[in-house]
Amino acid sequence: QVQLVESGGGLVQAGGSLRLSCAASGRTFTSYAMGWFRQAPGKEREFVAVISWSTGLTYYADSVKGRFTISRENAKNTVFLQMNSLKPEDTAVYFCAAVQTYLLPRKGNGYHYWGQGTQVTVSS
Numbered sequence: 001q002v003q004l005v006e007s008g009g010g011l012v013q014a015g016g017s018l019r020l021s022c023a024a025s026g027r028t029f030t031s032y033a034m035g036w037f038r039q040a041p042g043k044e045r046e047f048v049a050v051i052s053w054s055t056g057l058t059y060y061a062d063s064v065k066g067r068f069t070i071s072r073e074n075a076k077n078t079v080f081l082q083m084n085s086l087k088p089e090d091t092a093v094y095f096c097a098a099v100q101t102y103l104l105p106r107k108g109n110g111y112h113y114w115g116q117g118t119q120v121t122v123s124s
Contacts, residue, residue: 002026002113004096009118012086016122020081022096022115029053033101034079036070037108038092038120047106048094049081059104064090086122093117 008020022034035050049060049070058070069082079096097111105111 002098004098004113004115006094006096006115006118009094009120011121011123014086014088014122014124016086017082017084018086018120020083020094020096020118020120022079022081024077024079024096024098029077029098030074031100031102032098033104034070034072035097035099035105035111036079036081036094037097038090038094039117040089040092043092045095045108046092047108050104050106051079052102052104053079054102057104059106061106083120086120088122088124091120091122093119 003025005023032053036048037045039045047061051058051070067085072079095117096115098113099111
């Protein structure tokens with residue numbers, strides 16, 4: 001059974017940084033794509049970034065490009081989202097997601113497994 005557990009969220013001032021972690025377990029993820037999504041109150045879930053576990057290829061939403069970096073550490077089965085230059089509009093619950101594919105899906109309904117989410121709050 002696949003399990004994704006996010007951590008690292010919290011409260012930070014605008015301009016600050018946070019690093020989110022997604023610990024994956026339950027199978028070998030080398031043929032998986034791992035994505036980060038976020039959902040702010042009253043808004044729809046939004047794609048943030050995705051990484052191919054096998055190739056390391058990445059893709060980012062325009063709103064975070066140049067500020068966020070997605071990476072993975074194979075030995076720990078963990079995916080990271082380094083978030084720099086945070087803005088109040090980055091405030092949301094951030095979710096990790098996984099799907100077995102060599103593509104880089106950007107739609108939430110393309111993912112099969114989801115974590116429980118971690119809250120990120122950026123104060124102005």
